[in-house]
Amino acid sequence: MLAVVNAGLATSEVVLRWLKPAALADKFSHQYGISVFTIYLGGATMGSLLAAALTIDRVVVPGPHELLVRIPVSLIPVFVGAALGLGLGLAEGLLLAPPAAIQWSFRIRG
Numbered sequence: 001m002l003a004v005v006n007a008g009l010a011t012s013e014v015v016l017r018w019l020k021p022a023a024l025a026d027k028f029s030h031q032y033g034i035s036v037f038t039i040y041l042g043g044a045t046m047g048s049l050l051a052a053a054l055t056i057d058r059v060v061v062p063g064p065h066e067l068l069v070r071i072p073v074s075l076i077p078v079f080v081g082a083a084l085g086l087g088l089g090l091a092e093g094l095l096l097a098p099p100a101a102i103q104w105s106f107r108i109r110g
Helices: 002-016 028-056 067-075 073-108
Strands: none
Touching: 002 028, 028 067, 028 073, 067 073
């Protein structure tokens, strides 16, 4: 579980560093949009990895004991988990992005 959270946070951090020049723009809307986007992608990563881990361990979808047979079965829950992660990441991003964008605004002007 901790590995899934770390992967989601790392995804957000990498994308945020990649988009750093645009994130440090003067427009608040660009800063807000990039903050929402990075949290959105982190949520998708966490949702898909969590669904994959729970499906392969036979927690979500009971199935055969062979790992190679369970992997194709786990694709549908992975896509569902990614969609749920995207939705939750978007909701979280809309709530948590304004403080981050405001903080960047003060860094630019300060």
